[in-house]
Amino acid sequence: MPDDFERMWSDLAPVGRSAASGGYFRQPFATAERELAAWFEEQCRARDLRVERDDFGNVVGWWDLPVVEEVAQQPSRNPGPAAVLTGSHLDSVLDGGAYDGPLGVVSALAAVDLMRSRGVTPGRPVGVSVFVEEEGSRFGLACLGSRLATGAVSWETARALRDRDGVALGDVVAGGSSSLLADVGTFVELHVEQGRDLVDRGAAVGVASEIWPHGRYRFDFTGAANHAGTTRMEDRQDPMLTYAMTALAANKQARLAGQRATFGRVAVEPNGTNAVPSRVTAWLDARCSSDDALATLVEAITQQASDRAGRDGTALAVTAESVSSSVVFSPDLAAAVAADHEGGDWPIIPTQAGHDAGILSAAGIPTAMLFVRNPTGVSHSPEEHASIADCLVGVSALADTLERLTR
Ligand code: GLV
Ligand code: MN
Ligand code: MN
Ligand code: MN
Numbered sequence: 001m002p003d004d005f006e007r008m009w010s011d012l013a014p015v016g017r018s019a020a021s022g023g024y025f026r027q028p029f030a031t032a033e034r035e036l037a038a039w040f041e042e043q044c045r046a047r048d049l050r051v052e053r054d055d056f057g058n059v060v061g062w063w064d065l066p067v068v069e070e071v072a073q074q075p076s077r078n079p080g081p082a083a084v085l086t087g088s089h090l091d092s093v094l095d096g097g098a099y100d101g102p103l104g105v106v107s108a109l110a111a112v113d114l115m116r117s118r119g120v121t122p123g124r125p126v127g128v129s130v131f132v133e134e135e136g137s138r139f140g141l142a143c144l145g146s147r148l149a150t151g152a153v154s155w156e157t158a159r160a161l162r163d164r165d166g167v168a169l170g171d172v173v174a175g176g177s178s179s180l181l182a183d184v185g186t187f188v189e190l191h192v193e194q195g196r197d198l199v200d201r202g203a204a205v206g207v208a209s210e211i212w213p214h215g216r217y218r219f220d221f222t223g224a225a226n227h228a229g230t231t232r233m234e235d236r237q238d239p240m241l242t243y244a245m246t247a248l249a250a251n252k253q254a255r256l257a258g259q260r261a262t263f264g265r266v267a268v269e270p271n272g273t274n275a276v277p278s279r280v281t282a283w284l285d286a287r288c289s290s291d292d293a294l295a296t297l298v299e300a301i302t303q304q305a306s307d308r309a310g311r312d313g314t315a316l317a318v319t320a321e322s323v324s325s326s327v328v329f330s331p332d333l334a335a336a337v338a339a340d341h342e343g344g345d346w347p348i349i350p351t352q353a354g355h356d357a358g359i360l361s362a363a364g365i366p367t368a369m370l371f372v373r374n375p376t377g378v379s380h381s382p383e384e385h386a387s388i389a390d391c392l393v394g395v396s397a398l399a400d401t402l403e404r405l406t407r
Contacts, residue, residue: 056133058145089356145356186365207349222278237312260286
């Protein structure tokens with residue numbers, strides 16, 4: 001099994017990797033991500049997992065229960081006990097790390113191999129899943145695949161989303177239905193840790209207690225384009241200035257409140273060196289320890305941006321593009337997963353990163369997450385890392401969990 005994990009990992013390593021930065025560009029429905037999707041289905045077929053795909057390209061490889069004659073004659077689609085699903089995503093942020101997503105997929109396949117090598121016969125179907133566009137790096141809405149699969153977002157809304165080149169999702173994806181989760185009773189997602197908690201605690205693996213509420217907000221600052229040389233400083237309506245002061249205010253407000261606020265994406269029009277811009281669009285990513293704290297933080301940042309716009313003679317419009325409420329995972333399930341190993345309990349820790357697991361949990365599916373230690377503590381960057389030894393501890397913890405949940 002360890003060989004299999006490392007072989008799978010080396011299959012994936014070159015796909016979508018930038019020679020310049022060492023980071024990954026695996027945007028949904030583009031070449032690298034589609035190559036990984038095909039690779040995943042090939043891995044499922046090699047393991048005799050029945051491949052089921054929905055209209056968005058979310059995929060599950062099913063390890064079905066053996067067919068019993070009377071059951072096979074019933075008309076229902078997948079009769080029998082509720083399935084246990086495990087998996088993650090294969091898309092990445094722009095210039096992302098190797099582990100965010102693929103680690104959960106490769107570990108799920110390796111856990112199936114490990115269970116089989118242990119001679120386990122599950123009493124429930126086991127599915128290995130890949131959800132598309134978890135990062136929202138192409139169409140802007142994070143966890144889009146799992147939101148469509150759970151019905152949290154309508155196909156109509158999704159089809160209207162556009163990428164940075166103006167391509168509508170509806171032109172990339174045909175159809176509009178998903179029944180992948182119809183028979184799922186429990187979901188477990190293994191993920192690389194995206195902070196330093198496990199490093200600080202000296203633990204190879206941890207279990208998630210909750211996901212902080214978070215949201216993405218588009219700030220449109222509008223001013224007036226003008227000449228960079230001939231326009232006196234006091235005559236300008238410069239939206240870049242309003243944006244810059246807003247970014248500083250966001251940082252200060254989040255620090256004071258012990259929360260997180262980031263402007264990581266900015267578009268400037270017309271984006272010329274020698275012109276005062278006419279418009280700046282910037283996206284705020286805010287994450288807080290409670291829904292109320294998130295609302296308060298975003299309100300405070302918006303108020304400061306608006307005050308500043310008044311002084312700069314610019315206009316401001318703020319649009320909440322997506323807001324995800326706090327997710328608290330089932331404490332009983334988390335405790336059971338954490339206790340599931342020799343030598344003590346894994347730590348149970350909160351996370352500030354969004355995951356498909358949060359969407360499935362919010363849809364009422366009992367869900368757990370396992371994290372694997374990341375020695376750099378860095379994520380959404382080429383610096384993200386996990387040692388092979390820790391990854392194998394993760395695979396074994398996942399196999400233990402699946403074994404118990406499918407008994
Ligand atoms: C996704 O990984 C996110 O938390 O933004
Ligand atoms: Mn991510
Ligand atoms: Mn992820
Ligand atoms: Mn994520």
